[in-house]
Amino acid sequence: MIRLLVLITTLLFASSALAAGSDPAPKEAACTTAPRELKDLYYGEALYYAFQGDWFDSIARLDTELWQYHGLDEPQRDSLFQHIDQAEFAVGDFELAYRMHQRAGRAITAVIEGNLEEPVRNTAIFRLARLYFRKDQPVQALHILERIDGAVPAELREDLAFLHAQTLMANGRFADAAPILRQLQGGEGYAGFAGYNLGIALIKDGQELEGRQYLDRNGLIESAVPATLAIRDKSNLVLGEKLLEEDGYDGAKQVLDRVRLDGPFSNRALLGSGWADAFQGRFERALVPWSILAEREITDSAVQEALLAVPYAYAKLGVYSKAAVLYGRALQAFGTEVDKLDASIASIREGRFLQALVGEELKQDGNWVVKLRQLPETPETYYLLDLMASHDFQESLKNYLDLEELRKKLATWEGDLDAFEELIRLRRAYYEPLLPEIDSQFRRLDSRMRLRLEQRDHIEKRLQAMLTAPRPDYLATAQERILKEQLAQIDQDQVEDGELEARIGRLQGVLEFNIHTDYDRRLTEAYQHLHDLNRLIDALQKQYAAFVRVRQAATQSYQGYDETIRRQRSRIGEARETVATLMARQGHILEVMAVNELSSRRDRLAEYQIKARFSLADSYDRAARAEGLKKVEQ
Amino acid sequence: MFGGLRTVILAIAMLMLGIPAYGEEFSKEQMKGLDEQVQDIKADVLGIAAQLTRLEEKLLYPSDTQVAVFLSLADGEEFRLDAVEIQLGGKPVADHLYSFKELEALQKGGRQRLYTGNITTGDHELQVTLSGKSGGSDFLRTEHFTVSKGVGPKIVEVTLAEKSLGFKDW
Structure with missing residues (x-):
């Protein structure tokens, strides 16, 4: 049963407009791939989310990266520079996958108009066109496709051709679509689908006979692929029903009997096959497919009709008593189904349908209809199968689920802002009492440090000057300076004493001799000391810079956020209101679609009930009359 | 009663074409x-x-103290990645159990930021433990690297592989 539902979902996708044909499988994945050599890890991170189909996070991360990149003075020095063209394309690509075709359209159009290689450019055009097509905007889709020019990646050729044909059909240009579909027929990717669409295109173009021939041929294709077998069944069903409409009963029966008994179109085929016999008065033969059908899942409209058709055939065969019993059984079954439908409609109106749709168990994937069916307390989704597979419903549902995801994110972020504010409060409470004393100590150290740095600069300048104008006296030791002064003092104070004068002169000579002869060594040593001092000063400056950074970080950890948080809170609040409004509107549309569908089915069943009641009474009368006649004859 | 058989057939065909108009549209x-x-x-x-x-x-995560650990999968690796745990400075800071989708995203070349945090400047030991399955049997691999934190954000990438893990300082 699950396989059946998946097939129906696949085949009925976009079936609201028959002219648009059938698509083998809708693909949502983006086409961006990882670069051979990744130069920017944050770009790689955006890809990580994109490869999981988490479009919101991939776009948010890439947006942040691109915003930072474009804010740089020298973006060519940023690691994203190596991937910037791919990143600009990727963000549009992810937006397409996130079904933001307006914004993605602009981004991709910019990329398309940029200097890109033809295959990349054409891939972008294809994706943009496909999104417009899926958004039911075939005119724009065709307009975009007309910009395809030059080389197309080999793996995209069939997809592109099929999309082109579908878009042409959706624009009513069936004659233009036909040659494309003819060429696609041989390919494996669209086996069966190209033939089916070709048949439809030709019929719509007025080439009825040729179109039917294609449908007929398509109804005979051999394949083991479930989707191909299903489209083969659909070809037979469409052709068979066309023949029935035109009284081609034998041909219709022959074609309808090709439909597999376990395929998604088997119920309608069995019903039609029965009518093909019934229209020719062959009620006994009509009973064969109808009896099989009447035993199947009762929520199917064809099965419900068969519940009336079987007793109708018995009545036509004159077996009125059997007909009466079967009409009674149908009446009872319809009553049960009407009750179930009423309950389902009430359940939808109470909001349970939407609750089920956004439940954690149900995620957006190819099997969502199946999953929905397996949920408890879900309305009778068998009745909604066709509706749920329709394009409008799917688009509405995806929007609703996207909005639900946004709602959850916004609620979480509001909580995050509360946490940020608490964090800031705690930081302020911790730092503010500490900082005045720290700042005071720092100022004292800072002034001492500045003084020492000035001294160092002074020494350096002096040493530099001594390289060109030697000044040995500058390098005299403290002891030598004291001795020099003492000798000068003695010389000044001395009484006339020739011997003492000579002695002072000798000592001064020795002192000067030492100072001058040791000058080079002392200069070298002074430079070594300066070098050692520079190392210490470098370490000091690093420590100084580290302190300044930490000091700034301390203040920045709690200052300057109030306005940003207030603005974010306001934006989140507004966004939450908008999301709530849009969810209500989108949810209402979904509910109305579901209620309309169920009400329509309910009304049909109500009509069947009336018919069954009349037919039951009529069959009883006829059975009674027949019984009376039999007795009279006896 | 069933005189309008053609109507019924047309009704069936209409059912295939879409949703019948009913109520609010x-x-x-x-x-x-x-x-x-x-x-x-x-x-x-x-x-x-x-x-x-x-x-x-x-x-x-101010830039002065920020550290980020990214994970990638080595080219051509076919083992099934089950979990990764990382320790920084001897303390467990992050671990992750992998879903099929996440593994596939890594195989396609995506990079996972497993951890963002704050550390002081200087050297820190990074321990990465990988558990997975290859050829039907489980395996566990632990390797150690050194993260040298300077001024500015520190970004490192660990490349996961069955035989040995790679480390790149960005």
């Missing part, structure tokens, strides 16, 4: 208008997300 224009509004709010919320990311980074 919505025009294509209404649906398109709503869809455009949904796109607008998506753009707004993405804008909020980008702002919040910047705010969060500034508030929680």
